Amino acid sequence: MGIADDLEKRLTQLAAERPHSEWRDLVHLTAPNLSDGFDWQNSGRALGTSGGGSGRSHVSDRSAQLYDPTAVYLADRLASGMESLTTPQSARWHGIGFDDAFAEEPTDEEEEWFDKLQNYLFRARYESTSGFALANRATIESAVKLGTGIMYVEENPNPRDRRRPVLYRHIPLHQANIGCDSRGTVNTFFWEFELTAAQAVGEYGEGVSDAVQKAASSTTDQEKKFWFVHAVFPRKDGLKETDDVSKSMFESVHYERAAKHVIRAHGFFEFPFIVSYWHRYGTKPYGTCQAAMVMATIKTLNKMAKNQLIAADQVIRPPTATHAKERAPNLNAGRNNPGMLDEQGRLLVRPIITGNPQAAEPTLETIRHQLREMMFGTLWQVLMNDTGRRTATEVLQRAQEKSDMVGPNAANHQAAMARMTDREIAILTRRGAFDKGSPLETPQSISAEGKEIGIRHTAPIDKMRRSGELEAIQIVRNEMMQTAQTHPDVLDNLDPDKLWAEAMAITDAPRRISRSEDERKKLREARVASQEQAQQMAMMAQGASAAKDGAQAMSGMAGMGGGMEALQGMAGMGGGMGGGEGQALLESLGGLEGLSGLEGREG
Secondary structure (H helix, E strand, C coil): CCHHHHHHHHHHHHHCCCCHHHHHHHHHHCCHHHCCCEEHHHCCEEHHHHCCCCCECCHHHHHCCCCCCHHHHHHHHHHHHHHHHHCCCCCCCEEEEECCCCCCCCCHHHHHHHHHHHHHHHHHHCCCCCCHHHHHHHHHHHHHHHCEEEEEEEECCCCCCCCCCEEEEEECHHHEEEEECCCCCEEEEEEEEEEEHHHHHHHHHHHCCHHHHHHHHCCCCCCCEEEEEEEEEECCCCCCCCCCHHHCCEEEEEEECCCCEEEEEEEECCCCEEEEECECCCCCCCCECHHHHCHHHHHHHHHHHHHHHHHHHHHHCCCEEECCCCCCCCCCCCCCCCCCECCCCCECEEECCCCCHHHHHHHHHHHHHHHHHHCCHHHHHHHHHCCCCCCHHHHHHHHHHHHHHHHHHHHHHHHHHHHHHHHHHHHHHHCCCCCCCCCCCCCHHHHCCCCCEEEEECCHHHHHHCHHHHHHHHHHHHHHHHHHCCCHHHHHHCCHHHHHHHHHHHHCCCHHHCCCHHHHHHHHHHHHHHHHHHHHHHHHHHHHHHHHHHHHHHHHHHHCCCHHHHHHHHHHCCCCCCHHHHHHHHHHCCCCHHHHHHHHCCC
């Protein structure tokens, strides 16, 4: 028995853990767009598990069986809302920082490098051919509608491609078989997928079996499909710190199911499948979604909507009752029905009215309202209609309320994005992106000390979570400014630099709009020097003015015969000009000797 046989047994065990019946109800009643790939004739099992067949369902076929679309559009709106709150394409939904919660505050150089790395990661992710935007959207949709979403984060096999170091792909849930360790960490993944013979040769080359190669070389069988499995699981005695992928933490095996043929055996340094959940109980490998919690209500709504449509159809095209001897009437417009009246002119055929279709409408609307509440539909409606004028405090309070409602579920996808970023950074590290001379060269303060880096969540939902802090800062500031009108000393308690830094962190304002510490220090030193110079100039101007006034006064005194004696009297008198001021005036005029010429000067 070979490794492919062992893996097939493990795959069968993992497949038994999948909640097939729950998925069947969910894709039927809330997510018909995800129904392709499930075998409806085999209780919702994936086609790969059941061995294939003709049970593949199409979206239009599944949608035709829905009688009330309320749950469908609520699930779509919830998925769109979660994407806009956690990973919006129009915003940088995470920053970079130190992983250590007790690390010192980063320096200006480190902050600038964090911004540079953040910008590069987002440019690489949203590069048009990396696949992230589509994969992320599909992963969120699967998590919201089925409870579990999976994204495959793969290193680009082309080492020269700096624009796309990482490639992203969504894995449909019906192709996924998940295993966890004792703590619930996903560490095993068996991916079942189907390829045509031509696709398989293009993907694996000559490593495929003879049957696949033969079909690929045929002009008629190139589109013949075969099932493959990519199994990733912990390697026995795998090493966390190693550069040899054959000794890495995770083993990777590709094989064909029918031929039990191993195509490729390799490995991964990090687990490449990022699993996102809507809600997860304990250590179960699969999560559950909001719609699953209210499935009984959704089924009731569809059943009642179906009955209402039947009742309406009976009113419009009612069944008829005729006399036993009469034939069935022709109810088409303009048709004559002879013999359908008795001698008194009464109809021998009458419609059978079985119900009032409007009678169920109040009950249906009540159930729809319950669904809107339970699937956050009312919340999104409030967000769209919340366009009135509000004070800054009211806006912050409303944001806090929103985060309290959807924050716990949003945190699950954010945790998945954190694991994805860790793998991205690890891939970039192995590709030399942070080496000396690289545009992303790591600052010496980080590389020399071996500091670990990770992400800081800055998505809209995170700003909502911290809106309470910003509200508290504004309240304290406003109260302090009011108190300062009567007690100015209270402003000594406020540190403007710290207030600014905290507001920057809460709102995630771009780092580039803030000056560095050195720049602030130089700017303030220059401001102090400028103020001191202005004060000196003012003192010099004041002294020159006093000297001019003193000289004029002495000239007048000299003309009256009291020049030197009067000046000496000014220096010593304690009346209008103090002794100190008079002496200062003498000194500014050059002393007594310098004033001797004033006696013979004409007035």
